[in-house]
Amino acid sequence: MKTADLRGSLIVLSLLLILQSAIICIPEREKIDTGDYSLAVQQHVFSGYGNIFCLSKQNDFYIIQNDCDTISAAYEYTEINKNDFSEPFIYGDYMYYKTYAGTQSDTAEYIARIDLTDKNSEVKLMTNGDADIISFTVFHNKLYYLVNEISGGEQKYNLYRRNMLTGAEKLLISGLNGYGDFLVKDGMVLAGNIAYDEEEDKSTELFRNDSDRHFISLGLWRNSFYCERYSKENGRHELYSFYLGDDSDGLEFICELPDSMCAYRMFEDKIFFMADTGGSVLDYMYCDITNGEIINTAGKGGRENGYICRDLRIADYDCAVFNDMFYACYPDGTFTRVSLSDTEYPESVLTTVSRQRPSGGFGNFDEWIDYSTYIKQENDSKTNAQNDVNIISDGKYFRVFGGTLSETYEIYNAKGETVLSETTGRPLSVSMTDEDIVDIEIGYGTGISVHKYYNGKTDAFSEEFLYVIANSNDMIAYINTPRENTFENRTVAVRNIFDKGLYYREFKPDFSALDTPVVSAKFSEDRTALEITYLSGDEQNEVTETFDLR
Numbered sequence: 438m439k440t441a442d443l444r445g446s447l448i449v450l451s452l453l454l455i456l457q458s459a460i461i462c463i464p465e466r467e468k469i470d471t472g473d474y475s476l477a478v479q480q481h482v483f484s485g486y487g488n489i490f491c492l493s494k495q496n497d498f499y500i501i502q503n504d505c506d507t508i509s510a511a512y513e514y515t516e517i518n519k520n521d522f523s524e525p526f527i528y529g530d531y532m533y534y535k536t537y538a539g540t541q542s543d544t545a546e547y548i549a550r551i552d553l554t555d556k557n558s559e560v561k562l563m564t565n566g567d568a569d570i571i572s573f574t575v576f577h578n579k580l581y582y583l584v585n586e587i588s589g590g591e592q593k594y595n596l597y598r599r600n601m602l603t604g605a606e607k608l609l610i611s612g613l614n615g616y617g618d619f620l621v622k623d624g625m626v627l628a629g630n631i632a633y634d635e636e637e638d639k640s641t642e643l644f645r646n647d648s649d650r651h652f653i654s655l656g657l658w659r660n661s662f663y664c665e666r667y668s669k670e671n672g673r674h675e676l677y678s679f680y681l682g683d684d685s686d687g688l689e690f691i692c693e694l695p696d697s698m699c700a701y702r703m704f705e706d707k708i709f710f711m712a713d714t715g716g717s718v719l720d721y722m723y724c725d726i727t728n729g730e731i732i733n734t735a736g737k738g739g740r741e742n743g744y745i746c747r748d749l750r751i752a753d754y755d756c757a758v759f760n761d762m763f764y765a766c767y768p769d770g771t772f773t774r775v776s777l778s779d780t781e782y783p784e785s786v787l788t789t790v791s792r793q794r795p796s797g798g799f800g801n802f803d804e805w806i807d808y809s810t811y812i813k814q815e816n817d818s819k820t821n822a823q824n825d826v827n828i829i830s831d832g833k834y835f836r837v838f839g840g841t842l843s844e845t846y847e848i849y850n851a852k853g854e855t856v857l858s859e860t861t862g863r864p865l866s867v868s869m870t871d872e873d874i875v876d877i878e879i880g881y882g883t884g885i886s887v888h889k890y891y892n893g894k895t896d897a898f899s900e901e902f903l904y905v906i907a908n909s910n911d912m913i914a915y916i917n918t919p920r921e922n923t924f925e926n927r928t929v930a931v932r933n934i935f936d937k938g939l940y941y942r943e944f945k946p947d948f949s950a951l952d953t954p955v956v957s958a959k960f961s962e963d964r965t966a967l968e969i970t971y972l973s974g975d976e977q978n979e980v981t982e983t984f985d986l987r
Contacts, residue, residue, distance in 0.1 A: 474620050476619075478702070480572075482766045483764060493523070526573065526574065527553070528575040530552055531553060532550060533563070533575060534550070535548060535573075546567055546569060548573055550563055563580055567582075571583040571617040574619075578600065578601050578602050580601055590975065609633050609640075610640055618655070627654055630644050643679050643688075644687055652664045653665045655703040656704075658706050661679065663676065673696070674695070675694065676694055677691060691729045695731070698710040699711050700765065706725065707758075708724045710722055714733065718741075718742065718744065721735065721775050734775060744811075746767040762776060771787075773785065774805070784807070786807075833872070834851075834873075835891075844861060848877070865877075870890075873894040877889045877890070877891070885953075888905045889901045890934050903916075904918065904953070906969065907960055909959075917929070929969065931944070949973055949974060951972060957970045965986050966984065968983045
């Protein structure tokens, strides 16, 4: 398979963060010719080309060369603004990435590139500046990118092509469904169920797309186009293929994919993803597209121990396969990996360690360490940190310790045993919503927070919730944002915090197209009604509405 020109080895993946990038040079694996194509994936954190593998990390930018196990040396590309860099994409000798071109007041987004063979390479802007670039890819000497544009009051997702030799730009497809994943193959662009012929300048539907079903482009294998379909009607994720030859039988169903999967990426004849199989950790899994079989790399029982990320924002997970290693990135910025062939190889975590330099003195180095060592280091760090902190707040089932750059909270059960302890550098608020329920709120900027609840009486944790607008006792109301057409299909969900089966209803206010349209919300004293005030319509008029919960 080839990604980028997919000669190499990898799939390009995503994460909504300002990133630091590390390139890992690993001996080139055997190439399998599946046809020349290039894949665009929105908000990716991994990229590769030939024998170069790139991963992106929060807060800084580095190009790092290493062997297969230990990142050993680093140097910076001096012309890149490390705080204005995201979604690296390697193609040939160049790295392309998204940037705001260093101007704080400039809301236009650009695609830029540097020459990887020159660490002092100048940054070259490849586009003229667009308000919102969703995704991009490069194929031969052409740059393809999807832009979210508003024209005449109408929001559209338009796909452009720019010739990087002549600078000529052309609008190829207007009005895509908003998914950023698309691929380019030999004069053809495939985006969901739309095929665009570059020579004939014509778009056609490969297959019928029912209105509630949305197709995500995954990749190509033996001249078949693979896509994932999500049906809002039944909440199913399904894998389909479409043969691109003249004798195509149309869209063919392969299998149903786990509904808990995240970060699914196609590599050669497999689709890799992380999924919750009922344990406390996510499993590294894949689907064999030749027979539809779902394989857990840890065996049928799954993993008993492994890295646990409390952040459940599925859109911010990512994964990749390179040189027989399965890499994962979690929403908290943590990178892990396992071996696909060596079951004895432990899960490893990429972390920064302090050790002595060969030339003397100590320095910080990025290294892969096994998970058990990582946990020991984390626990030792927390213990040392808590010796120097003060209790800044507490309640019936919790305590919060304040540090210089972070805060640690501990949750206790009715017996006084610690059931959860975490340290975070993000804005933290822990409080009791009633006599037995703890509300753990962690801020992620721009008014967005993640809430998790603990019932000390029943010793139960809830799942995590985004966009919470109100809670009362064991009831919660939040803005439910779907994966597709996020502004158009949002609802207000009201449910029992700990058991959706006890109570769940959805309501659909006419929200304005804003990230946080709700001004205020509250339950009635008997929790039979929810009153919300929100901004409505294009004019953003303030509206108050009461929903009957009986």
